[in-house]
Amino acid sequence: MIRYIYPDGTHCYRALHTTHAVYRSDDGRLLARADKADGSGPYEFEIRGFELLQPGVIYD
Incomplete structure (x- = not known):
């Protein structure tokens, strides 16, 4: 998965x-x-940015 972060801070x-x-x-x-x-x-x-998410890792 990829998380896109929009300029207003939402994603x-x-x-x-x-x-x-x-x-x-x-x-x-x-x-x-x-x-x-x-x-x-x-x-x-x-x-504004992006993050690649790995399976099995919990992001908080």
């Missing part, structure tokens, strides 16, 4: 296989590209 979880890319835009923003939940294709969104 969401996605399956790692839905992630296409995490990169910096030309203006320095951190962006992620991932599949939409309904499978209709990828979309891009701004993030």
Whole structure:
């Protein structure tokens, strides 16, 4: 799993296989590209950071 942290401090979880890319835009923003939940294709969104979660590890 990957946890995306949005600029406002909220977050969401996605399956790692839905992630296409995490990169910096030309203006320095951190962006992620991932599949939409309904499978209709990828979309891009701004993030503040991300965390890769390991199975069996409890994050608190």
